[in-house]
Amino acid sequence: MNTPLRVAVVGSGPAGIYASDLLVKSGVEVSIDLFERMPAPFGLIRYGVAPDHPRIKGIIKSLHNVLDKPEIRLIGNVDIGKDITVDELRDYYDAIIFATGATADKYLPIPGHELEGHFGAGEFVGFYDGNPNFTRDWDLTAEKVAVVGVGNVALDIARILAKTADELHVTEIPDNVYQNLSSNAAKEVHIFGRRGPAQAKFTPQELKELDLSDTIEVIVDPEDIDYDEASVNARRSTKAVDLVCQVLEGYAMREPQDAPHKIYIHFFEAPVEILGEDGKVVGFKTERTELDGNGGVRRTGKFTTWPVEAVYRAVGYRPEAVEGVPFDPVKSVIPNDDGHVLTAADGDIVPGLYATGWIKRGPVGLIGNTKSDAKDTTAMLIDDYKAGKLTQASKRDPQDILDFLEGRQIPITTWDGWYQLDSAERALGQAEGRERKKIVEWDDMLSHSNTAAES
Structure with a gap:
């Protein structure tokens, strides 16, 4: 050929x-x-x-x-x-x-998924990352928020909700995201996982950096630091798992702080129901679990209702x-x-x-x-x-x-067009003393890529 x-x-x-x-x-x-x-x-x-x-x-x-x-x-x-x-x-x-x-969110098959105030993590990520396929406005009136899932996306969601808008303004976030975050009412963010620390899917660095901000305190209940034989073996065999457990243990052992925003990481809490009134989220119900000796968990029949006004599911993309x-x-x-x-x-x-x-x-x-x-x-x-x-x-x-x-x-659009869009975003950012400000609208991206959008 x-x-x-x-x-x-x-x-x-x-x-x-x-x-x-x-x-x-x-x-x-x-x-x-x-x-x-x-x-x-x-x-x-x-x-x-x-x-x-x-x-x-x-x-x-x-x-x-x-x-x-x-x-x-x-x-x-x-x-x-x-x-x-x-x-x-x-x-x-x-x-x-x-x-x-x-890019789509996996489903969380529990009652209450249809309530106003229940969001997919991917929807929120699309919003704050300026994806033109997602909404430009976000309801951030909830003071207490539940995040379901123990992976890095859950950490991202929790951290963005806990940080101040001014802390994030130095990044590439567009104006609409900054304006929304400026009115963010969240004071408590609760992350829930149904298994234990050794089964969490966080990466050590992401977890360690969770509360580098002076405005955030990460809290882990010492009772949630528990390991069975399979968990101990996982720590011994995988350095990343051991490091995650070490960071979590550090959060659990330290003295209380006075940061205005709290991120609670809860283990051994399985999602049961999103509770609502008048079509809106008013709570989140979980069932306590315990390790079964093989790295899995069994349910205990002990239920807890958490008073939250929003629930984000970070259970994976689809x-x-x-x-x-x-x-x-x-x-x-x-x-x-x-x-x-x-x-x-x-x-x-x-x-x-x-x-x-x-x-x-x-x-x-x-x-x-x-x-x-x-x-x-x-x-x-x-x-x-x-x-x-x-x-x-x-x-x-x-x-x-x-x-x-x-x-x-x-x-x-072409690779040369990306260079033009990249230059435009950097110019917008530099005018405000930051590296870049992302251009959000689809037609604007086409225009800056030297391509006229169809009318």
């Missing part, structure tokens, strides 16, 4: 960018188009990481270096499955990798289907054999289609897992290419897909 391997990667978050990078490094001549539904790249790194985490945001720098490579072309503002079908896309590429991630691609609605993933997309009915390989990241394995794991996913998937793709298993696309000129999208009157 005398032309480069043509690959479309759908999704420009870490999963899609790592896959693109590995293809470039594979030793095979490749031409990659990285498709993104949003006008701007970087996925959950831009729209899923709390704005006061510059250390994690620094990942963008390494992703940026990948997108600077000439073999990779960003095509943004294109919704695969809607603006162009997957079957149409296959005319232009020898292979397609789906790296669409997960990938959504891409139209025209097989999807497992139970597992919320694209069926795959660790790389190849499989048919939902009989598990046969769908030639030329691949999956990586959260859409492949579900929304678990950190950046290191995403890199491993990409390595496995791209290795399969390259092996298939070398074995002659890929059908060569009929329309191979890189201009062909651009002509098609122009014919559909889809205003695309």
Whole structure:
């Protein structure tokens, strides 16, 4: 084959960018188009990481270096499955990798989920990260708040609710987020987990940094520091688990402080019901659990009602289907054999289609897992290419897909356009003495990317 391997990667978050990078490094001549539904790249790194985490945001720098490579072309503002079908896309590429991630919230199947004041964590993250797909205003009138879940997203939610707006103004938050947070009434944030400290999914650094602010005090009940044999073994076998337990023990042992905002971390409390009056949240009911000796828990029949006015569920994200691609609605993933997309009915390989990241394995794991996913998937793709298993696309000129999208009157954004949007956001931030201020509105992002939005 005398032309480069043509690959479309759908999704420009870490999963899609790592896959693109590995293809470039594979030793095979490749031409990659990285498709993104949003006008701007970087996925959950831009729209899923709390704005006061510059250390994690620094990942963008390494992703940026990948997108600077000439073999990779960003095509943004294109919704695969809607603006162009997957079957149409296959005319232009020898292979397609789906790296669409997960942004929807998992459900919390307890009574009261329909009440006003019950939110998905992803909704709130979308709000404070300036995702144009989410609301611009947020009800922050609750003085006492429950957060269900013991992962890093739960910590982010709790910390954003507990910090002052002025503390967060130095970050990239847009004006509407700052204005909303300025009226935030939260004084107590209660984080609930149904198991114990050794089963928490926090990372040590995130947990340790939870109350670096002088306005926040983290409180853990000493009675919640409990371990069974499986928990002790988990601490011995995994350094991160042991460090998390050490931090929690430190919170439990220290003397009370006088910070105005309190974050309580409760273990061994299983969600039972969100309580309401007149359609609004007025409380949260839990059942006490205890360790069963194997790292799991059993219920005790002891119930507690917590007077809160809002409940945030941070129980995980949920990938959504891409139209025209097989999807497992139970597992919320694209069926795959660790790389190849499989048919939902009989598990046969769908030639030329691949999956990586959260859409492949579900929304678990950190950046290191995403890199491993990409390595496995791209290795399969390259092996298939070398074995002659890929059908060569009929329309191979890189201009062909651009002509098609122009014919559909889809205003695309490019990598050069990102540089322009990035420059505009930095200029807005520097005018206020901060590094960046995020531009929120979709049409504004298109405009700053030197693309006129369709009227």
